[in-house]
Amino acid sequence: MSRRTAVVVLLVGGLAAAGGFIFYRSRAVTVAPPVEVSTQPTEVLPGGPTPLPDSFESPGLVSRREGPLRIYVALPREISLSRHGENSGQQDQTLASVPIVVVLENDTYKKVDAAGDLSLTGDALFTLTITRDAPDGPEVFSHSEPRAEVSTWQPAERKTFTASWPAASISPGAYLVSVRPAFGTRQTLQIRTSIR
């Protein structure tokens, strides 16, 4: 290989890497440094997106892949108990509830059958508990999503569930939200938020 050819190859490779980096940065949410190493196929052609790790955590979002499904839990990092009215002269508004978004995404191009492919146990698809973020912190809220209405996921289909955390059980402090799926490894996903 001549030196000229080597320079051309180097330039092409550099351009491809730069293009990939630019596309990756253009994603809607900046992915935090992966906690775990990705198990996605490593043979990804240059120019495509950087594979998502199996598990990652970013501000307001935590995700983990469980078998064919990917689980996302989204919650604001900081929540205010009250806020000023949007227009001048309006009264202050107080917190009524906090929606917690749980997304179960079919991360394959094949249809997933809840009963056959997920080996679900129990009546719930997942359970969500909120505790004070302290050792042996007391539980302040829990939610169980019934699996009765969920039977299949179409290829690449996302199903979004929203649990409403009522303000009655909310007081200032740090909280830990835990979501435990009833399939896969059944390990808990945790995300933190603070109420002020």
Place this chain on the structure above:
Amino acid sequence: MKRQLTIVVLALAATVTLAQDPNFDGRRGGGSVQFPRHEPSSSGRDSQRTNNSERYDTYAIAEPANPLPGLANQYRSLRGWFRSDVFPDAPSVVEPTNISELFRALVYLKDFADGRLRNLRSRKNELDERHRNLQAQIANNSDVGASLYREASLIEGEVQGLYRQTRETEERLASQNSLLNQLTAITKQLSDEVVSAKDDMFAVLFDAARRGKLLSPSNYRALPKPLSPVYSQNGMQSQATAINPITVTPIYPTASLVAAQAVRAMPVIVPLRAQPIRVTPVSEGEVQQKLNEINNSLPLINQAYQDVNEAFRRVNQLEQSASASEYSVRQSRERLESLRSQNSNAASALSSARAKLADATAAYQSQRENLPVQLFEHAVVEYYSDKVKKFITTNFPDVQVVEEAKTVNTEMLGRFAKVMSNVVELGADTLKVIERVPGALADSVEDPAALQTALDDVVDRFNVNLFSDMTGVPKPLVKYFQKRKIP
């Protein structure tokens, strides 16, 4: 001598006759005579006569027996006129022994004749009244019949109209159902083809991902975002107090109303006129006058009989007419009821047909509005399926069935990531995706001309000319349909 013998014979004969009369009481001599009593009948007039007969029993006989053969014969002749088969309640025949007895018998007979005349006249009045009532009833039945006939004719017309409208509605329903079936067939074929295209496309993608040539779907779409907390305005939680409406209970009369027709008139009781006791002797003139009075009554009774018979005949005829008119009215009522039932059934049938037509029209309109979007869905899926298959075929010839292997075009990889960001959304209900984010699909298409071609193809292939209604097409997608020339 001969005259004396005749008197003796007559006296003996009279004695024998009186002895044979069971009503003759020899112990009373010539002092008192008991007339046979009438058995009282059930009618008021008979009871009145009974009272009169009791009154006769009290007559006192003041003068001695003085038989008058001429007058007695006239009495017998008159009494014979009241035959027992015609007048079964006529007073019994008596043989008066003196003029007073004769007078009393005549008074009794005259009273009977007057009573019978009154009865006949009363009966005629009743029959006349009945005749008038029947005439009124027939006239009323005629009016009612005419009214029923008019109503029946009206309802019959309505029923015919309802039948006609039902037939027309059913014809329109059949036509609408035919259109709906055609549209449903097109819709179903579109859906089937969309499903088939998706299955093919995702099978290719699944195979490519399995071979490590493609990332999983989550790598091609935006990450979920947290939702904002929900806040409420202070002081807005107050509950509106419902004011109980004041209920007014109507006061109803506790006593039931008495129907006017239930008020019954009290019977008027007219006391009988008291008859003075006769104490003066009866003269022959008085007897003759009574005989004349009875004689004069006979043609009146005859006339009254004829009048009653005539009235009865007319009433009888009218009874038949009234019965016929009643029957006619009853038949008209039954026919009217039958027509009303037919009318009700016909109205129900029309209502049902109209409801079916409304449902079919609504279903057709709904499908008609959805059809453009379904065609667009078909075009989108075809477009992306084509893109994916071409990319895979070009870059990964070992994936699925590939006709010819070509070198990997790395320049396309970046653009393909954008394609995949849309493709991964196609796994779910594409129609919902189009409705939710039509702009995302319409504006993010890399090759709008190719999508337009796919849309034109599917429109032409299904020969669909139903784009006059574009109300169901999301605004960002309208431009794709506006480029078509609608016939």
